[in-house]
Amino acid sequence: MALFNKRFRMNYHRPLAASLLIALVVGIAVGAETPALADRAGHPNVLLICVDDLRPELGCYGAAHVRSPNIDRLANSGVTFDRCYVQVAVCNPSRASTFTGIRPDRLGVWTLPVHFREASPNAVTLPQHLSRHGYVCEGFGKIFHNPWQDPRSWTSPHRWGQGSFTHYTDEQKDFTRQVKESLPTGDWRKENLRGLISNAPEIEDDEHPDGDMTRIVAERLAELSEQDEPFFLAVGYVLPHLPWCPPKRWWDQYDRSQLPLAENPNPPTGAPPVALGDNYELSHYADMTNMPTPLDPGLSEAEARRFRHAYYAAVSFVDAQIGRLLQTLRDNQLADDTIVVLWSDHGWKLGEHNAWGKMTNFEIDTRIPLLIYDPRAAGNGERCSQIIESLDLYPTLCELTGTPIPSDVDGKSAAHLLSDPTAAHAGVAFSQYVRDRMMGRAIRTDRWRYVEWRTLADAELKHRELYDQENDPGENHNVVEQHPEIAAKLKKSLDEVLVPRPISLVPAIHSAAGGKKMQVRWANEYEGPVRITWISPRGERRVQIDLKQGESRQIGSFVGHRFAVESEDGKYHEVVEVTPDQDRIPIGRTSAK
Numbered sequence: 001m002a003l004f005n006k007r008f009r010m011n012y013h014r015p016l017a018a019s020l021l022i023a024l025v026v027g028i029a030v031g032a033e034t035p036a037l038a039d040r041a042g043h044p045n046v047l048l049i050c051v052d053d054l055r056p057e058l059g060c061y062g063a064a065h066v067r068s069p070n071i072d073r074l075a076n077s078g079v080t081f082d083r084c085y086v087q088v089a090v091c092n093p094s095r096a097s098t099f100t101g102i103r104p105d106r107l108g109v110w111t112l113p114v115h116f117r118e119a120s121p122n123a124v125t126l127p128q129h130l131s132r133h134g135y136v137c138e139g140f141g142k143i144f145h146n147p148w149q150d151p152r153s154w155t156s157p158h159r160w161g162q163g164s165f166t167h168y169t170d171e172q173k174d175f176t177r178q179v180k181e182s183l184p185t186g187d188w189r190k191e192n193l194r195g196l197i198s199n200a201p202e203i204e205d206d207e208h209p210d211g212d213m214t215r216i217v218a219e220r221l222a223e224l225s226e227q228d229e230p231f232f233l234a235v236g237y238v239l240p241h242l243p244w245c246p247p248k249r250w251w252d253q254y255d256r257s258q259l260p261l262a263e264n265p266n267p268p269t270g271a272p273p274v275a276l277g278d279n280y281e282l283s284h285y286a287d288m289t290n291m292p293t294p295l296d297p298g299l300s301e302a303e304a305r306r307f308r309h310a311y312y313a314a315v316s317f318v319d320a321q322i323g324r325l326l327q328t329l330r331d332n333q334l335a336d337d338t339i340v341v342l343w344s345d346h347g348w349k350l351g352e353h354n355a356w357g358k359m360t361n362f363e364i365d366t367r368i369p370l371l372i373y374d375p376r377a378a379g380n381g382e383r384c385s386q387i388i389e390s391l392d393l394y395p396t397l398c399e400l401t402g403t404p405i406p407s408d409v410d411g412k413s414a415a416h417l418l419s420d421p422t423a424a425h426a427g428v429a430f431s432q433y434v435r436d437r438m439m440g441r442a443i444r445t446d447r448w449r450y451v452e453w454r455t456l457a458d459a460e461l462k463h464r465e466l467y468d469q470e471n472d473p474g475e476n477h478n479v480v481e482q483h484p485e486i487a488a489k490l491k492k493s494l495d496e497v498l499v500p501r502p503i504s505l506v507p508a509i510h511s512a513a514g515g516k517k518m519q520v521r522w523a524n525e526y527e528g529p530v531r532i533t534w535i536s537p538r539g540e541r542r543v544q545i546d547l548k549q550g551e552s553r554q555i556g557s558f559v560g561h562r563f564a565v566e567s568e569d570g571k572y573h574e575v576v577e578v579t580p581d582q583d584r585i586p587i588g589r590t591s592a593k
Helices: 067-078 093-100 126-129 171-184 209-224 280-284 300-329 390-400 484-497
Strands: 024-030 045-050 079-085 138-142 231-237 338-344 367-373 383-389 429-435 437-443 449-453 461-468 518-524 528-535 541-547 552-558 563-568 572-577 585-587
Touching: 024 045, 045 300, 067 231, 067 338, 067 484, 079 429, 126 138, 126 231, 126 390, 138 209, 138 383, 209 231, 209 300, 300 338, 300 367, 300 518, 338 390, 338 429, 367 390, 383 390, 437 484, 449 484, 461 484, 518 541, 541 552, 572 585
Parallel strands: 045 231, 045 338, 079 383, 138 231, 518 585
Antiparallel strands: 024 572, 079 367, 338 367, 429 437, 437 449, 449 461, 518 552, 528 541, 528 563, 563 572
């Protein structure tokens, strides 16, 4: 493969704007640094493909029953990492940690609703960092957690594919309405019930947002092939995340009756209930309101097969879209100049441990597929069995693109493993999960996984787990009592990295409660659309208001409430706190400096 040897020039910059004197400005930034000029070769393009909820059950990971020919070809061309682990097995904190390179304990993000900008406002994301070193950085689909795609991370506004994710029929919608009406008063799903958990619509691929996004990205790749600047394109597929509604033709690729079921369909012996989760995610859907927990009798075989069929169909649909992207690279002579990465935000249980979904510290949820193709790499076509962490991706891509590795990232570059997949690396991975007012902290070594559950309030130790990967790779037996010396050794290593301490899930930036009620008119004086997002007293992003250029709107609020304000183009952002002396807040006002 030819090495990337283009020199490139920068012909754009992002203008600065004046500070804004509105309300109490907690944090403000307008514009971004002008990218540094590059004066040397060795800056390949990067295509980062993110696939939500994708577990390493693919042809290239030994699953012959899964049809993933395009991902398999990518694996054969690059390096396949067999043991890569995320830091939290749920979307938001996993993505936040990976794309900032910072562990959840230091970043301050462990749960779904808290945006990392409220916890660590000055964190520099991977695309932000690359853009400061001359890269065009653009995001498509789900990169950060929905719907907050962090505009300041991109050099152009983030883009989505269009269309319906579900294509429910009128009859299916009627069924959902009937289920909703039948729910008892006080049921949390009364106002949050979703439609069916799966659907097989007779549609073309591009009628699904993931397919339409692929079309958009392919067009953009063709445009970028004519430019001198290197690019970092992050493309995020939502499927196989629930609901599973890929086009019917991908369902038709499988014979449901022949699909394998989970080999370990029972909860691990000796595991504390908090470790197992509750299958909560699936109970959002109208046809699964009675979803059993892992400690209840399991789903019927028919239901288990239906779910697996739906998941595999979604995987094959996404695989086809990835094939379109890879073909676009070839068609536009980009393949020899572009690093391609396939990454998932966590694994997913399909009946293992009598559970469905993610949200645990088990191997099945924390282990992900990771493929890296660098046309310059000597190790292409090989597998790497070294343990690496998802947050290693940030420094790895920095090294591969010839950009400096920031000093404050926690990840370790794995770039050397692309040259020699047998070389040494850290040899250990850490993960966490919050449940029932406890933090589960886990360490994964070559043979063992050790887990501690401590209370958030005072870090009191409540439960311990130990699993022997050599003799029990399915993690079916907690053997912590049988191996006290191993547990003690792993505890010491765990405590050195994930230090036991009281933890507050509320980030630094949050609204104050109890303030006087006010009516405030927000006026968008920025040169483009802006989004105003209320940050709750718990630090969770909740209500969103989008204002077009020149638009104003009156919003009921309270003194002490805080709002994240961001322009669509990412050049303007700030946090505004409502004060008692204001009834109008102009946002995005700019002037020459």
